[in-house]
Amino acid sequence: MKPIDLRSDTVTQPGAAMRAAMAAAAVGDDVFGDDPTVNRLQEVTAERLGMEAGLFFPSGTQSNCAALMAHCQRGEEVIVGQEAHTYRYEAGGMAVLGSIQPQPLQNLPDGSLDLAMVEGAIKPDDSHFAITRLIALENTIGGRVLSRAYMADAIALARRRKLSIHLDGARIFNAAVKLGMPVKDLCAGFDSVSVCLSKGLGTPAGTVLVGHRDVIDRARRIRKMLGGTMRQVGVLAAAGLYALEHNVDRLAQDHAHAQMLADGLARAGLKVDPVQTNMVFAAIPADSVAPLARHLEANGIKALVSPRLRLVTHLDLDRAQVERAVGAFDAFFKLRTATAAD
Numbered sequence: 237m238k239p240i241d242l243r244s245d246t247v248t249q250p251g252a253a254m255r256a257a258m259a260a261a262a263v264g265d266d267v268f269g270d271d272p273t274v275n276r277l278q279e280v281t282a283e284r285l286g287m288e289a290g291l292f293f294p295s296g297t298q299s300n301c302a303a304l305m306a307h308c309q310r311g312e313e314v315i316v317g318q319e320a321h322t323y324r325y326e327a328g329g330m331a332v333l334g335s336i337q338p339q340p341l342q343n344l345p346d347g348s349l350d351l352a353m354v355e356g357a358i359k360p361d362d363s364h365f366a367i368t369r370l371i372a373l374e375n376t377i378g379g380r381v382l383s384r385a386y387m388a389d390a391i392a393l394a395r396r397r398k399l400s401i402h403l404d405g406a407r408i409f410n411a412a413v414k415l416g417m418p419v420k421d422l423c424a425g426f427d428s429v430s431v432c433l434s435k436g437l438g439t440p441a442g443t444v445l446v447g448h449r450d451v452i453d454r455a456r457r458i459r460k461m462l463g464g465t466m467r468q469v470g471v472l473a474a475a476g477l478y479a480l481e482h483n484v485d486r487l488a489q490d491h492a493h494a495q496m497l498a499d500g501l502a503r504a505g506l507k508v509d510p511v512q513t514n515m516v517f518a519a520i521p522a523d524s525v526a527p528l529a530r531h532l533e534a535n536g537i538k539a540l541v542s543p544r545l546r547l548v549t550h551l552d553l554d555r556a557q558v559e560r561a562v563g564a565f566d567a568f569f570k571l572r573t574a575t576a577a578d
């Protein structure tokens with residue numbers, strides 16, 4: 237039986253066609269700008285997201301960090317969500333490496349930031365304060381989609397207060413597919429957007445930062461400083477080009493699979509958050525966490541089980557596997573309920 241891995245959409249294996257594209261890639265030394273496949277990926281991604289220029293990074297973490305550092309000087313500030321990857325899950329890189337002060341705000345239940353609170357957090361021009369320079373949003377955030385109308389309001393606020401605005405769009409294609417709108421329309425107005433190729437799009441590695449040419453030029457120097465400049469990396473860029481061509485529209489399948497999982501968990505009696513894209517969140521009773529983890533493992537299912545269970549769908553999961561996972565959860569919770577009733 238094929239294993240079922242619900243830990244993240246980063247666990248996918250490159251398939252035969254992607255590997256063939258990688259093997260056939262023309263390459264060169266990207267430090268000299270000589271890698272035609274990297275150059276093409278940067279151009280294609282920038283074009284697709286409606287931006288002037290693009291820059292290939294090994295990871296989303298480094299791309300975000302370079303973007304924040306390109307916008308903010310030492311001692312300047314970014315307004316960001318408590319739940320944002322840039323703030324919470326990037327080892328404090330913006331502060332450690334960029335000397336950037338984060339001003340975190342609690343995310344609202346839909347993942348957005350209250351724009352009145354954002355405006356209230358902008359520091360006055362006074363020598364006591366750090367200089368607020370940037371707003372950073374994330375879409376999707378915890379699987380939730382920020383609407384275009386909300387992002388347009390955030391962009392308008394940034395413009396009015398003369399701030400820059402960055403989007404961690406690690407899963408922006410999931411948002412675009414969910415909203416049924418061109419990704420370009422979703423990104424319009426941001427100064428920079430970081431888009432991961434190694435999540436729902438299924439490449440082994442790689443993120444492209446796109447944005448205004450001057451931001452990308454600054455980010456190129458910072459990438460060098462961070463040690464992220466690579467050489468014949470067209471082999472990875474080829475995977476990215478393949479993914480942009482073949483793996484975007486199919487994200488709708490991942491979203492449908494996530495909905496199937498959510499429906500199954502709800503039928504098993506769990507409280508499940510509404511599903512928007514490829515992530516399912518459900519509350520697991522504390523005394524079920526360890527036994528559920530053992531049960532899933534015994535059934536060949538990998539999942540990060542905690543009181544707030546997160547399951548993620550991706551291109552290495554087919555419908556039959558999703559049904560099998562639903563069956564495994566169902567069997568576990570039916571047995572628990574029956575045992576509790578005894």
Ligand SMILES: Cc1ncc(COP(=O)(O)O)c(C=O)c1O
Pocket residue numbers: 294295296297298300321322374376404406407432434443
């Ligand atoms: C929203 C978001 N941004 C950025 C990243 C960082 O990407 P990477 O793992 O490539 O560093 C992740 C990774 O999971 C993410 O979920």
